[in-house]
Amino acid sequence: MKPFQLNRWIIKLLIWAPVFAVILLFIMMFSVSTGSADLDLNTVWFILLSKVPYIGATVEPSWRDSAETIVWDIRMPRIILGVLVGAALAASGVVFQGVLRNPLADPYILGVSSGAALGASLVMLFGIELVILGQWTLPIVAFFTGFITLIFVYYLARVRGQLQIETLILAGVIVQAFFGAVLSLILALSEEKMQIIMYWIMGSLALTDWSYNKVIFPFLIVGLLVIWFLSRELNMLILGEEAAQHTGVNVQRVRVILLIVASLITGAAVSVSGTIGFVGLIIPHIMRLIFGSDHRLLFPLSVLGGAIFMVGADTIARTILAPRELPIGIITAFLGAPFFGYLLRRRKNGFFLGG
Secondary structure, three states: OOOOOOOHHHHHHHHHHHHHHHHHHHHHHHHHOOOOOOOOHHHHHHHHHHOOOOOHHHOOOOOOHHHHHHHHHHHHHHHHHHHHHHHHHHHHHHHHHHHOOOOOOOOOOOOHHHHHHHHHHHHHHHOOOOOOOHHHHHHHHHHHHHHHHHHHHHHHHEEOOEEOHHHHHHHHHHHHHHHHHHHHHHHHHOOOOHHHHHHHHOOOOOOOOHHHHHHHHHHHHHHHHHHHHOHHHHHHHHOOHHHHHHOOOOHHHHHHHHHHHHHHHHHHHHHHHOOOOOHHHHHHHHHHHHHOOOHHHHHHHHHHHHHHHHHHHHHHHHHOOOOOOOOHHHHHHHHHHHHHHHHHHHOOOOOOOOO
16 A cells, blocks of 8 residues: 655645744734834733633733723724735635636626725715614625625626626626726715725725624635635636536536635625725735645635735734824735736746646
């Protein structure tokens, strides 16, 4: 009998996933300790320890209630939300680039973000707050309108019962352009609310509490599990439809499942943070350059990489001009655009999805 051997991708995953997890934990620790409020570092750590089951009972409170509110009720939910949103956008970017076989694809390519942004803008414009949803009105309405947009795009793209990639992308572009025009009209007619709407559209994790994490968390967990289980099939799709079919992959079904799941994850992320660009575009590219194009390795590392990037960018956004705060989309664009330009220059003669 041959001795049992682990696949190379498993070995790499077992090595690098813990490394990325430690980096993420360090970034989170740094972020929760940084802010415009003048808090002692020891105080921050004791507050966090007090929230840990069993350990918390042994910590003697010696801080002000306001300090605990800042650390636990303001900073931590924002940091956790950054982890979830970054992971969601990076995961969606991996799927869209793989399924569409397009290195320029990002999570917003099918127009879901425009639909979610339109719903959120209407809520902010008219001050709508549904009695049943309460403070969840904005993220729930944004997610719902994003989901309706997804259904409409798929309906528009289906021709004679078939879903062609080119048609799907064109349908997404058309819907995105139309909703973009509607958003521009709303901004033009709402001078009083323009700044609030624009700030949200550019992306922000500021308007949040622990409840917003509950909106995205279930969609993200289920979505990540589905994509992980289909990562081998995603590898086959990269080779082309004919090659994937020869390996036994039901191309049409797998493609639709992956695109729907990725779009729902994107919609959930946009509903709580606005449209934050470049995360789902550059993180998969960075991971692909370092680790290759095997999605069984690329996908989980991109999820961790997206979380790291988002928490880091949000920390910069809220501290660089403290006490003022920048939309996080500005920071991700400043960091992402030069790097993507470098990628384009480096691979101008052969920009592809292979490792």
